[in-house]
Every structure is written in structure tokens, then in C-alpha cells.
Amino acid sequence: MSENKTAVYVCKGCGIGDRLDTDQLANIAESEGKCSLVRQHDFLCNADGVNTIRNDIDSEAVTHVVIAACSRRAKTDAFGFDDVAVGRANLREGVIWVRPDSEEARETTQEMADDYVRMACAEIQYMKQPEANQNAGTHKTILVVGGGISGITAAVESSKAGYAALLVEKSGQLGGWAAKLHKRVPNSEPFADPQDTGVHDLIKLVEDDNNITVFLNSTVTRTSGAPGQFSVDISAESGDTVTENVGSIIQASGFSNYDANQLPELGYGKSPDVVDQAQLEELARQAGDGPMTRPSDGKEIESVVFVQCAGQRSEKPGHLPYCSGHCCNTSIKQAMYFKDTNPDVDTMVMFDDLRTPGNGEDFYRSAQRKGVIFTKGKAQQVDAANGQLQVNFRDMILDEDAVANADLVVLATGQVPNSGVDIEATAAADAEDESAESESAAEDTQEVSVSVDSILNLTYRQGVDLPHLRHGFSDSHFICFPYETRRSGIYTCGPVRRPMDIAQTQEDATGAALKAIQAVENAVLGRAAHPRSGDLSFPSFRREGCTQCKRCTVECPFGAIDEDEQRYPVFNESRCRRCGTCMGACPVRVISFENYSVDTVGQQIKNVDMPDEFDEKPRLLVLACENDAYPALDMAAQQGLEYSAFVRIVPVRCLGSVNTIWITDALNSGYDGVMLMGCKKGDDYQCHFVRGSELAHERMSKIDDTLQQLQLEPERVVTHEVEITDIHRVPTLINEYAAKIDEIGMNPFKGF
Amino acid sequence: MNDVNTTMVDKYRNDFLKEVEENVEEGHWVKMCMQCGVCSGSCPFGPHWDHPPQEIFMMIRAGKRDEVLTTESMWMCTSCYNCIVRCPRELPITHIMHGLANYAHRLGIAPKMNPTRRFSAIFWNNITKTGRVNELALSLKLYFMDGFGNGVKKALAMKKVGIGMIKTKRLNPLALVNHKGVKNPKELHTLIKKAREIEDRRKGLAS
Numbered sequence: 001m002s003e004n005k006t007a008v009y010v011c012k013g014c015g016i017g018d019r020l021d022t023d024q025l026a027n028i029a030e031s032e033g034k035c036s037l038v039r040q041h042d043f044l045c046n047a048d049g050v051n052t053i054r055n056d057i058d059s060e061a062v063t064h065v066v067i068a069a070c071s072r073r074a075k076t077d078a079f080g081f082d083d084v085a086v087g088r089a090n091l092r093e094g095v096i097w098v099r100p101d102s103e104e105a106r107e108t109t110q111e112m113a114d115d116y117v118r119m120a121c122a123e124i125q126y127m128k129q130p131e132a133n134q135n136a137g138t139h140k141t142i143l144v145v146g147g148g149i150s151g152i153t154a155a156v157e158s159s160k161a162g163y164a165a166l167l168v169e170k171s172g173q174l175g176g177w178a179a180k181l182h183k184r185v186p187n188s189e190p191f192a193d194p195q196d197t198g199v200h201d202l203i204k205l206v207e208d209d210n211n212i213t214v215f216l217n218s219t220v221t222r223t224s225g226a227p228g229q230f231s232v233d234i235s236a237e238s239g240d241t242v243t244e245n246v247g248s249i250i251q252a253s254g255f256s257n258y259d260a261n262q263l264p265e266l267g268y269g270k271s272p273d274v275v276d277q278a279q280l281e282e283l284a285r286q287a288g289d290g291p292m293t294r295p296s297d298g299k300e301i302e303s304v305v306f307v308q309c310a311g312q313r314s315e316k317p318g319h320l321p322y323c324s325g326h327c328c329n330t331s332i333k334q335a336m337y338f339k340d341t342n343p344d345v346d347t348m349v350m351f352d353d354l355r356t357p358g359n360g361e362d363f364y365r366s367a368q369r370k371g372v373i374f375t376k377g378k379a380q381q382v383d384a385a386n387g388q389l390q391v392n393f394r395d396m397i398l399d400e401d402a403v404a405n406a407d408l409v410v411l412a413t414g415q416v417p418n419s420g421v422d423i424e425a426t427a428a429a430d431a432e433d434e435s436a437e438s439e440s441a442a443e444d445t446q447e448v449s450v451s452v453d454s455i456l457n458l459t460y461r462q463g464v465d466l467p468h469l470r471h472g473f474s475d476s477h478f479i480c481f482p483y484e485t486r487r488s489g490i491y492t493c494g495p496v497r498r499p500m501d502i503a504q505t506q507e508d509a510t511g512a513a514l515k516a517i518q519a520v521e522n523a524v525l526g527r528a529a530h531p532r533s534g535d536l537s538f539p540s541f542r543r544e545g546c547t548q549c550k551r552c553t554v555e556c557p558f559g560a561i562d563e564d565e566q567r568y569p570v571f572n573e574s575r576c577r578r579c580g581t582c583m584g585a586c587p588v589r590v591i592s593f594e595n596y597s598v599d600t601v602g603q604q605i606k607n608v609d610m611p612d613e614f615d616e617k618p619r620l621l622v623l624a625c626e627n628d629a630y631p632a633l634d635m636a637a638q639q640g641l642e643y644s645a646f647v648r649i650v651p652v653r654c655l656g657s658v659n660t661i662w663i664t665d666a667l668n669s670g671y672d673g674v675m676l677m678g679c680k681k682g683d684d685y686q687c688h689f690v691r692g693s694e695l696a697h698e699r700m701s702k703i704d705d706t707l708q709q710l711q712l713e714p715e716r717v718v719t720h721e722v723e724i725t726d727i728h729r730v731p732t733l734i735n736e737y738a739a740k741i742d743e744i745g746m747n748p749f750k751g752f
Numbered sequence: 753m754n755d756v757n758t759t760m761v762d763k764y765r766n767d768f769l770k771e772v773e774e775n776v777e778e779g780h781w782v783k784m785c786m787q788c789g790v791c792s793g794s795c796p797f798g799p800h801w802d803h804p805p806q807e808i809f810m811m812i813r814a815g816k817r818d819e820v821l822t823t824e825s826m827w828m829c830t831s832c833y834n835c836i837v838r839c840p841r842e843l844p845i846t847h848i849m850h851g852l853a854n855y856a857h858r859l860g861i862a863p864k865m866n867p868t869r870r871f872s873a874i875f876w877n878n879i880t881k882t883g884r885v886n887e888l889a890l891s892l893k894l895y896f897m898d899g900f901g902n903g904v905k906k907a908l909a910m911k912k913v914g915i916g917m918i919k920t921k922r923l924n925p926l927a928l929v930n931h932k933g934v935k936n937p938k939e940l941h942t943l944i945k946k947a948r949e950i951e952d953r954r955k956g957l958a959s
Contacts, residue, residue, distance in 0.1 A: 354786070364786075365784065365841075368784050368786075369784070371783060373783070373813050374786070375813065375814070376787050376810075395810070395814065397787055397807060397810040398807060398810055402814065
């Protein structure tokens with residue numbers, strides 16, 4: 001291994017040279033940063049500047065480069081040198097753009113820049129250019145679990161893009177719920193009439209495609225491995241099992257119908273003439289183009305009432321609290337079954353809020369034109385009397401109780417996701433069993449669940465299925481990464497992700513297929529998938545120092561870490577998303593990345609020049625998440641918003657990677673306050689690594705004890721949730737915090 | 753009970769929506785209402801109606817025939833057209849209100865003493881008599897429709913305005929005896945009669 005040689009380049013462009021003493025910066029890099037090669041350049045990101053760096057790398061054997069210029073988010077193309085480690089000192093967005101250009105501010109502004117150069121020089125000493133993961137897999141086949149409309153679409157789209165697909169379906173035929181429909185809600189102009197489901201054409205596409213292998217009457221009985229190298233057992237009902245190697249997995253396990261037996265007040269189970277939407281589809285299929293008849297006595301149906309939101313959008317126990325999205329359009333479609341056959345049939349849709357996604361508004365109008373009556377009302381009770389059904393409801397417009405008579409009542413019940421075992425509830429129940437030795441396992445009846453059979457049977461340490469978020473739907477970053485689950489290389493699409501109709505499902509399945517393809521391509525190259533896509537670094541740990549505490553394996557949001565027989569962590573590089581949550585969790589600090597570690601950040605913190613107590617220059621450390629908080633800070637700078645010259649900002653991959661040692665080290669070495677800026681946490685989280693922000697908040701809530709031991713005020717450490725759009729808020733947060741620290745006074749540990 | 757009304761009740765039974773669709777001006781629009789309530793919120797007279805338009809549409813669908821046809825609500829409409837302009841479903845709400853009022857009147861079950869209804873009747877008789885409005889006769893008829901005493905009171909209250917109008921030649925006192933109508937009022941009467949016949953036949957109201 002050759003010796004490290006670090007070069008520092010100080011840019012004078014964009015006003016840096018006018019505002020700062022760059023000679024002094026160069027001196028600091030040389031004397032304090034101990035960098036042998038220091039150059040200044042008038043315009044570093046132009047061709048000449050970049051060539052200077054390139055030449056130094058090639059002829060001067062430079063291995064580490066520090067660029068003291070703009071933010072690390074700017075000019076990434078110009079400064080993207082793949083063969084050396086690159087560090088950035090943010091003099092533009094981080095210093096001159098957030099400080100006033102005035103005589104009295106000059107000194108503190110220069111100090112800011114000096115510190116950022118010191119920090120970058122310190123960081124680079126501990127960085128290595130990462131080499132790609134050597135344990136990369138080679139398989140590019142895509143496994144699709146579930147043969148409904150979403151699964152079929154995902155398989156077909158994968159195949160169209162040139163990737164072989166395996167399609168596993170539990171039942172004996174493809175098509176899922178869609179194949180059981182009489183007709184579907186229209187998806188083309190003029191959105192006026194129900195149309196053919198098109199499922200049979202889709203199934204034919206699958207059958208005619210040599211690139212798609214279908215396994216009917218089969219389930220996935222074991223899944224192990226990582227993106228690019230999954231090994232999957234597919235077992236048929238007959239007991240035959242085949243093992244297949246696949247690159248990525250799409251779980252399209254769909255939904256089950258909500259059990260309408262839980263709605264006796266609406267007459268279900270009491271009269272055969274009260275049916276749910278699925279049963280009505282069956283009646284319609286049986287009737288064909290003829291009139292539908294009552295299940296009870298075969299009388300031709302002359303009046304029908306559709307009760308929307310049956311057992312959903314309700315906080316009652318056993319009901320679904322959410323809206324299933326498709327049911328208003330479905331009821332409109334089903335009312336048309338009647339009206340199209342015989343316009344004299346009375347059809348009433350009893351709604352609370354009619355929600356018609358897609359082009360449903362046209363469809364709704366078409367139904368009104370056909371004479372379907374829409375009544376804003378809440379059904380309270382359905383009784384059978386004199387060979388007819390009586391729907392007692394509250395008319396919400398006329399504000400009175402009313403009765404509607406009908407031959408048939410259709411309940412619009414909701415979708416319950418088939419998301420397999422709730423591994424977090426299982427883990428909680430296990431933990432309870434372990435501690436209390438109680439026989440009665442905590443029966444979690446809060447959520448309405450259908451299947452408790454595992455769908456993927458993962459051999460992961462963290463559980464057999466994908467983690468759920470709310471109401472049993474699989475967890476994914478709703479806005480930025482909707483298809484990505486918390487298991488790398490495994491994607492979900494369709495109603496297992498959130499309630500949706502056929503049109504949305506097909507769009508969803510196409511998206512998931514593209515993501516699965518992206519995953520195999522990245523995995524084969526040994527690179528990370530989103531959100532750090534293309535990242536070559538991966539975590540490793542110092543075995544001698546590990547205490548087998550299991551915190552990293554438990555806290556990894558993506559189930560990337562298994563345990564060996566001695567309970568040491570086993571990192572699956574291909575499953576890792578490089579957030580560093582394990583690094584932040586490790587109490588003995590043995591986990592690190594080649595270019596991001598406890599040292600790379602710790603040394604930045606320590607190498608700030610700390611003025612003594614009587615200088616009246618406090619120092620505040622800001623650890624900012626590079627996904628949202630750091631860009632927000634950059635954008636604030638671009639808008640010329642100013643903030644205190646006493647802050648030193650260090651970007652981190654995710655707040656989850658913040659190790660508490662950084663906080664205690666900072667306070668011990670004289671910082672007057674530490675502020676953490678991360679993404680939104682909770683059920684509607686924005687954290688790009690799902691759990692990172694949440695974990696950081698948890699860890700920081702426990703740091704109060706440490707602060708008290710040090711006789712420090714707990715206000716010296718604060719954590720904020722920040723969004724990328726909080727451009728005006730972030731400088732305010734910093735300034736308010738600076739004022740607060742001013743109130744509390746200086747850290748007594750300065751100078752020790 | 754009125755004859756036409758009984759006929760209609762027999763003809764449509766419970767299906768009041770269908771009755772409205774087939775007999776009320778622009779009535780076929782009623783089914784397109786999506787119950788957003790913008791019309792009721794936009795109506796300057798909204799708070800004074802027993803049933804704002806949104807409710808009327810709902811009552812029609814709910815088959816509340818008597819309540820709708822005997823209410824004074826749609827007689828409150830001043831044709832400001834706010835509701836038409838704002839309706840997201842583009843329902844001609846003003847026209848439907850007038851259509852309903854007219855239909856109720858034709859059936860003979862509109863509120864007898866409703867001032868709008870009475871004014872409309874007086875106005876109609878006045879204008880169709882000669883083909884031109886006799887303003888003086890119209891005013892007097894309106895003043896005295898609630899009896900002689902009331903008429904004198906109203907007239908005295910408007911004395912100043914009346915004299916002012918006479919002075920500026922906006923009102924001709926001789927018009928009472930010397931009103932100039934269209935050239936051939938007989939022809940106009942035939943025309944109107946024919947039009948009514950056609951409409952009644954179309955709506956099945958012809959006896």
C-alpha cells in the first residue's frame with residue numbers, strides 16, 4: 001500500500017477570494033492540516049482548475065483531495081474523481097453566502113472558513129476511497145409473488161424490459177380479484193360505461209411469454225440471500241419444491257375482502273339479500289346480460305341500495321379506519337349493471353363523501369345521467385321485513401332520519417392487505433414472553449388482519465416478512481420511494497402497499513418492476529440502491545472490539561445484518577443501504593465505512609479552533625442530515641439568508657448514523673451547544689432511511705443523563721425535524737439557538 | 753283537490769324526480785346535482801329560504817313532492833344568477849327554481865298568498881291584455897291588492913315619488929283610460945293561447 005498524499009485546493013472564484021484571506025486558508029491547510037500540496041486557483045471548477053487536480057493525481061501521486069470551494073452538493077460532475085478520496089470544505093454556501101459583507105463581520109467570517117478548512121483536512125486523513133462490494137451476486141431474474149393483476153403486470157413489464165420473471169401464484173389460476181369481476185371501471189375515453197376487465201388478454205400475454213415462468217398452486221417457502229443473489233424455495237401444493245436464484249423480488253400479494261360478517265347491523269348474514277361488492281360481481285356474472293335476481297327467492301331485482309364506507313373510514317373497533325379508494329367507483333359501476341339492463345330499476349348510492357379517483361368524476365356524471373340516485377346519508381340499520389329490505393339511514397342534507405326500501409343491499413366494504421406476518425408485533429410478543437414467561441401471547445386485535453401465513457418466509461434475523469407501517473400495509477417511504485420496502489431488493493406493488501384500484505395497481509406494478517430492475521443492475525456492480533444509489537462503500541466492523549450486544553442487528557432499518565452462531569453481526573453488503581444507522585448504534589464504535597466513520601466526523605469536530613471562555617465567541621455544532629437539512633441550508637445560502645458565524649455544520653448520512661460519542665466529545669471539547677437536524681419521524685416519516693431520525697430522537701432523549709453527570713444544561717443538545725423546503729426556517733432555528741446559548745452562557749469545559 | 757294535480761300524482765306515483773324531469777323547465781338537470789352546496793352558500797337570500805336549492809334537489813330525489821311544491825322557497829329567487837355562475841356541475845339553478853315555481857302554480861298548489869306569485873299573476877294579466885305594460889294600472893293593482901285601506905296607505909307613502917314622476921313626465925295619469933297597447937291585441941291573445949296549448953300537450957297537462 002503506497003503512502004497517502006493529500007492535496008488541498010482553495011478556490012477563489014464566486015467571491016471567495018474577495019471575501020476571505022485565501023493565503024491564510026492555504027497556510028492553515030499546510031501547517032495545521034499537514035497537507036503537503038496546497039494550491040490556490042481563481043476558478044477551480046473550470047477546465048483548467050479540474051485539469052490541475054487531475055494532473056496532480058496522475059503525476060504527483062495524490063491519493064486524497066480536499067476541495068475548499070462550494071458545497072459538496074455543487075459541481076459534483078467537475079469534482080467527481082473516482083480514483084481518489086475527495087473531501088469538501090464548504091466556503092461558499094457554508095460561509096460567504098450566509099455572512100454579511102461588512103467590516104465587523106470579517107473576522108468571524110474568516111474564522112468560519114478557517115475552521116471548515118481544518119475540518120476538511122482532518123476528515124480526509126481518515127477517509128479511504130471505497131472499493132465495490134466483492135460479494136456481489138450475478139442473478140438478474142425477477143421473482144414476482146402473487147398472480148393477480150399487479151403481479152401479472154409486474155412480470156409482463158419486467159419481461160418487456162428484457163428480464164426473465166418467475167410468477168408464483170397460490171391459487172390454481174392467474175388473474176386474482178380482477179378475473180372475478182363482471183366488468184371493470186373504465187380506463188379510457190369517454191369514461192361512461194363499465195368495460196371488459198382485459199384480464200384474459202393479460203393472462204394470455206403471460207402464457208405466450210417464454211421469458212415468464214408461472215408456478216401455480218405454489219408458495220414461497222424460503223427466501224434467503226440479498227439483491228442479485230436471492231435463493232428462493234418455491235413449493236407446490238403437491239409438495240414438490242424447486243430452488244431458484246433470483247436478483248430481486250416483487251411482492252404483489254394484493255388484498256383480501258374485509259369480512260362483512262362483522263357488520264350485522266347492516267344486515268349482512270341476516271338476509272341473503274345483503275351482499276358485498278364481490279358477491280354482486282358474482283351475481284352479475286351469473287346473470288350475464290339479463291336481469292339480476294335476488295339470492296333469497298330469485299325475484300327479479302327492482303330496487304337496490306349501495307351502502308358506501310361499510311365498515312371503513314370508521315374508528316369503531318373491528319372497522320377499517322381508512323378509505324379503500326376504489327369502492328365509490330365500483331358501486332357506480334355496479335349500479336350501471338342494473339341501469340344498463342333495465343333503466344327502471346331504482347338504484348341508490350348512499351355515500352358520505354363520494355371519492356372518485358382517476359377519471360371517476362366523468363364516470364360519476366355518466367351514472368347520474370343514467371338515473372342512478374346519489375344520496376348523502378349514513379346507513380344505520382338494515383332490516384328485513386315483508387320480503388323486502390329496509391335501510392334506515394340519516395339523510396345528511398335534509399338532516400332527518402329516513403327509510404329506503406330495496407330488494408338488494410350492497411355493502412361497499414374495504415381492502416385488507418395480504419402483508420403476511422406482522423414481524424414487529426411478533427417480536428414484541430416474543431420479548432414479552434421471554435421476560436414474563438406468560439403463556440397467553442399478547443393477542444393484537446387492534447388491526448384487522450387476514451392472513452397470518454408468511455408470504456416470503458425470509459430467513460432474515462429480523463423476521464419472516466416485510467415490516468408493516470400502519471393498518472398492516474407494508475412500510476415504504478411514501479413520497480420518495482414508494483415501492484422500496486425495508487428489505488433491499490424486495491419491492492411491493494398494488495393493494496398490499498396501499499388501497500387501490502386496477503388502474504392504479506397497473507401503474508404501481510410497472511413502477512415496481514422498473515425499481516426491481518434497477519436493484520439487480522446495482523447489485524451486480526456491488527453498488528448501493530436508493531437513496532445512496534451508486535455508493536460503493538459498505539460497513540465493516542472490528543471483531544475484537546465487538547461485545548455482541550446485537551444493537552446493530554436490531555436497529556438496522558433494512559434487515560441487512562444477520563448474526564452468526566456466536567452472535568457476532570454478519571453484514572450483508574448487498575442488502576445494505578449505507579445509512580450508517582449501525583454505526584450510530586454501536587456503543588463500542590467498531591462499525592465504520594471506508595469513507596464515513598466515527599473518526600471522519602469525530603475528527604472534524606475536534607479540529608475546530610476553540611476560542612476560550614472570555615472571547616465571547618461560542619461554538620455551536622450542527623449535525624445536519626445530508627438528505628433534507630443540508631440542502632435546505634444550501635438553499636438558504638443561495639437566497640442570501642444569514643445565520644450566526646459561530647456554527648460549524650457537519651453533514652451526516654442520516655441522523656441514525658449519529659453516534660452519541662460525537663455529542664459528548666463535542667461538549668467535552670468546549671462546544672457550547674449541539675443541534676441535530678434530521679427528517680420528519682413518526683408514522684408519516686420523511687426519513688430517507690425510515691428509522692434513522694426516529695432512532696436519533698430516541699438516543700438524544702437518553703443523553704440527558706450524561707449531560708447531568710457533566711453538570712451541563714440539557715438545552716445544550718437539541719434535535720429538530722426539518723424538511724427540504726424549510727429554507728427560511730433553518731437559519732431561524734440556528735439563530736434562535738445561538739441566542740438561547742447566549743442566555744445559558746458558555747460551556748464551562750472550554751480549555752480543558 | 754285540483755284535477756291536474758291529481759292526474760300528475762296518479763301518473764308518477766312515487767317517482768317525483770321523473771315528474772320534475774318531464775314537466776319542469778330544465779328539470780332534467782336535477783339528477784346531476786352533486787350536493788356540494790355551493791348554490792346555497794352563494795344565494796344572497798339563502799338564510800331566508802326554508803329550503804335552499806341544494807336541499808330542494810335532495811328533496812326531489814327523496815320524493816318529497818308536497819313539501820317541494822308547496823314551499824315558498826323557490827319563490828324567493830331574485831334571478832341574481834350567482835348559483836348558476838358558481839355551480840361546478842353547471843346546473844341552470846335559477847331556471848330550475850322558476851320552473852318549479854311555475855309548475856307548482858300550474859298545478860294550483862303553490863302558496864296562494866305568496867307575494868311573488870301574486871305579483872307575477874298581476875303582471876302577466878296586465879301585459880298580455882294589451883301587449884304592453886300599463887304601469888299605472890300595475891301600480892294601482894299592486895297597491896290595492898290587499899284591500900282599499902291598505903292601498904290608500906301605500907299610495908300616500910309613495911306620494912312624493914309619484915308626483916315627481918308625473919312632473920318629469922315619467923308617469924301619465926291619463927294612461928288609466930288611454931293606454932296604448934300593441935296594434936292588434938287579439939292576434940297576440942291567439943298566439944299566447946296557441947303557445948299554451950302546445951306546452952300543455954307536451955307536458956300532458958291538457959285537459
